[in-house]
Amino acid sequence: QVQLVESGGGLVQAGGSLTLSCAASGSIFSINTMGWYRQAPGKQREFVALLIGIGGANTNYADSVKGRFTISRDNAKNTVSLQMNSLKPEDTAVYYCYVEVRTRAGTKLLGYWGQGTQVTVSS
Numbered sequence: 001q002v003q004l005v006e007s008g009g010g011l012v013q014a015g016g017s018l019t020l021s022c023a024a025s026g027s028i029f030s031i032n033t034m035g036w037y038r039q040a041p042g043k044q045r046e047f048v049a050l051l052i053g054i055g056g057a058n059t060n061y062a063d064s065v066k067g068r069f070t071i072s073r074d075n076a077k078n079t080v081s082l083q084m085n086s087l088k089p090e091d092t093a094v095y096y097c098y099v100e101v102r103t104r105a106g107t108k109l110l111g112y113w114g115q116g117t118q119v120t121v122s123s
Contacts, residue, residue, distance in 0.1 A: 002026040002112045004097050009117030016121070017085045022097030022114055025079040030054060032100040032109055034073050034080040038093035038119075045096065049082060065091075087121045095119050 008020040024031065035050030049071040052058040056073045070083040080097060097114035 002028060002101050002110070003101070004099060004112055004114035006097050006114040006117045009095060009119045011120045011122065012087055014087060014089055014121055016087050017083070018087065018119060019084065020082040020095055020097075020117060020119070022050065022080050022099075024080075024101070024102065024112070027103040028078060029102045029104050029107075031075070031078060032102070034062075034099045035097075036080070037096055037098055038091075038095045039116075040090075040093040043093075049064045049097070050100050051100075056080070084119070085116070087119075089121045089123045091119060092111050092121050093119060 003026045004022055004024050006022045012018050032054055033050055033052050036048040037045050038048050039045040048062050048065055049069055050060045051071055051073050068086045073080045094116040096116045100109045100111050
């Protein structure tokens with residue numbers, strides 16, 4: 001089994017910054033994609049940022065966060081972070097960490113979600 005522990009959410013004023021972190025642990029042979037999604041009240045969960053592939057060779061951002069958010073990962077520690085700058089009230093949501101993991105060599109990739117961390121941006 002794989003566990004994801006998120007931290008760093010909170011309340012911030014518009015224009016402020018927050019950094020989210022997610023640490024993966026457990027039965028991990030290798031990690032492929034790592035990233036973040038978010039879900040605002042009454043809306044579907046949406047993609048925010050992803051580091052795709054082993055080592056995170058490819059980066060992808062939602063248009064709404066390009067230029068404001070930066071995703072990074074530490075492959076040695078199995079962690080992924082999201083630096084969020086110039087936050088807007090519309091960034092308010094529960095943010096979820098997502099990772100794709102192989103638990104053993106040669107097995108298929110499995111997706112895991114964190115428990116979610118609340119980010120609230122006041123105007």
